Amino acid sequence: MKGREFKDAMYNGLAKMLKAISNPSRLEIIEMLSQGEKSVEGIVHTTSLTFANASQHLQVLKNNNIVKSRKERQYVYYSLVNDDFLSVYQHIIRFASQEIAALERIMSRQRQDNNAQHAVSLVELEQMVEGGNVLLLDVRPSVEYELGHITGAISIPMNELLTNLKNIASDKDVIAYCRGPFCVLADEAVKLLKEKGYKVRRLDEGYPEWKIKQTMSN
Amino acid sequence: MKGREFKDAMYNGLAKMLKAISNPSRLEIIEMLSQGEKSVEGIVHTTSLTFANASQHLQVLKNNNIVKSRKERQYVYYSLVNDDFLSVYQHIIRFASQEIAALERIMSRQRQDNNAQHAVSLVELEQMVEGGNVLLLDVRPSVEYELGHITGAISIPMNELLTNLKNIASDKDVIAYCRGPFCVLADEAVKLLKEKGYKVRRLDEGYPEWKIKQTMSN
DNA sequence: CAATTATTCAAGATATATATAGAATACTTG
């Protein structure tokens, strides 16, 4: 196999995989499955796709090794092939949320609607931590936490949050943070923890902003 | 803005960005630009696209905020918007090369054609390092190097290799490694360094395999 | 075994993406 032939095969394969996830409906399905296995019915129910259409999208994802299925009784359950894909997906989401201007605007607007009046500033955070009963939660991927985090924060990456609720004392004021105002991880964490009955708010800034503030005051 | 409306806008925006990179020709262009700024002519020259077609692909990438352009004299130079995208791209490549069976086969076949008979095993590596004149080169992104690397290795990420040749002594036996047998970074490094006249081979395994071996022998 | 339920398949209409060819623009050089 010659160089060009190899390149063509490589780029064709990669493009094929990317095409499989380049569709709004399939992205929504991926997002759903990232929270765990779902039946076709479950997917149809929350996406407003028809059965036939959802099934077609699932076939595309399956043919590209992104999801797998198993049959139990008359139901077919779909799930992501593995966590590596999830990590890629999160990187893509992160990039997109930071870089695509339109998306950025939509997201910040959405955040205003939902959470802005409740978000904690860095100054407030300092006071609250001094005051006492606060749990500061870093929901970025653990790699990023290890490279640096806000003093006193504990790390539970967003994709592990649901399975690690036991590590969050339910009597504390939880403050979730991530990479900054345009990162959605903390928003997702707030949403999930609220549903589970926690007292939780997000930091309006993120680790990068905190880091800069630290550096400047020293 | 209501929940569904938000979701739709978000998934539509993300899908649009992904579609922009879901094309073999555009992936090849991205790969080229990840090594630095290029003129349209440069791209046409190495890709075998026509001018008009290359230009169209570049417009797609530009409209999706993936590349930027600047004009100097009669030439237009394109480059990636920023390094964040590069990091996403590398994650995608990594996932694809590990997960897509077809791609995996193509890649390992390619490696056999080119390098397999020359690849260094972990056992050989140990002997060579004891023997002396060896430079062990980690070509993974620097974040990964910082989280752990083979003892004695120096870090030059693949995308910085071309601009850091001065740090590689030309009289040494260079051994490049990355994430393992299905990762292509070391292959690319071997190719580039060979062209530049270095004595270079790749490790047939990668850091993860080395790490496991270390753990087991202790 | 007929009826029901969950899912997939197949065919067609519409929309989008791609490559090609030729024209248009815009800058540079003589």
Next chain:
DNA sequence: CAAGTATTCTATATATATCTTGAATAATTG
């Protein structure tokens, strides 16, 4: 300012993707 070069634009043919509809399959229940 005319000629040349680099790049982009426009139009078109072809290929691919998407959604809809209705039928087919396959397991379960009565």
